[in-house]
Amino acid sequence: KNQVEQSPQSLIILEGKNCTLQCNYTVSPFSNLRWYKQDTGRGPVSLTIMTFSENTKSNGRYTATLDADTKQSSLHITASQLSDSASYICVVSAGTASKLTFGTGTRLQVTL
Amino acid sequence: GAVVSQHPSRVICKSGTSVKIECRSLDFQATTMFWYRQFPKQSLMLMATSNEGSKATYEQGVEKDKFLINHASLTLSTLTVTSAHPEDSSFYICSANLVSAADTQYFGPGTRLTVL
Numbered sequence: 001k002n003q004v005e006q007s008p009q010s011l012i013i014l015e016g017k018n019c020t021l022q023c024n025y026t027v028s029p030f031s032n033l034r035w036y037k038q039d040t041g042r043g044p045v046s047l048t049i050m051t052f053s054e055n056t057k058s059n060g061r062y063t064a065t066l067d068a069d070t071k072q073s074s075l076h077i078t079a080s081q082l083s084d085s086a087s088y089i090c091v092v093s094a095g096t097a098s099k100l101t102f103g104t105g106t107r108l109q110v111t112l
Numbered sequence: 113g114a115v116v117s118q119h120p121s122r123v124i125c126k127s128g129t130s131v132k133i134e135c136r137s138l139d140f141q142a143t144t145m146f147w148y149r150q151f152p153k154q155s156l157m158l159m160a161t162s163n164e165g166s167k168a169t170y171e172q173g174v175e176k177d178k179f180l181i182n183h184a185s186l187t188l189s190t191l192t193v194t195s196a197h198p199e200d201s202s203f204y205i206c207s208a209n210l211v212s213a214a215d216t217q218y219f220g221p222g223t224r225l226t227v228l
Binding site for chain 1: 116118153154155156157158203205207216217218219220221222224
């Protein structure tokens with residue numbers, strides 16, 4: 001069964017600090033891995049997308065890594081801002097059927 | 113580019129009524145659209161895959177007569193929750209498939225349904 005697990009479940013950090021979110025997956029066959037940011041009451045917005053051959057992908061202060069051998073990914077947020085408070089969801093696509101397996105997300109709260 | 117809209121953003125209805133939610137791809141054509149529901153503090157759960165001009169494919173456990181999906185054009189899919197009940201209250205999100213090397217789904221902003 002395809003699964004995506006994220007950790008931690010929730011995280012509180014001070015503004016300006018860095019943080020790293022983890023994603024482990026057991027999805028086969030693997031097509032790509034995406035990180036989404038979902039603000040409360042809004043739809044997910046794509047941050048990064050990586051295919052099998054990509055190890056790192058950056059989008060501003062967000063940097064995602066992918067280790068296809070260990071089936072792990074991380075999302076690193078640098079110099080966090082209050083607006084980074086949201087749920088971050090790891091989503092893995094299997095094959096070409098557009099079927100996505102969603103992680104349960106990490107709820108990040110950035111405080112003063 | 114690749115913007116997906118949903119309407120309405122929020123709806124409150126009485127138990128027993130039907131509610132229609134629209135999902136539009138604003139700047140691209142989407143042969144496939146997806147409908148998800150999300151309960152508080154949970155992840156998105158796929159309800160059905162909507163293909164333009166054909167019947168939707170429903171996930172196991174989703175009642176097709178309860179959740180009617182119509183994909184009338186390449187830019188519009190609708191989800192109708194028939195005879196809504198309080199347990200149908202949820203956040204409904206659609207996405208549209210942009211076929212590319214990355215095979216990306218773009219999500220709409222979601223519709224909050226509250227059934228009284």
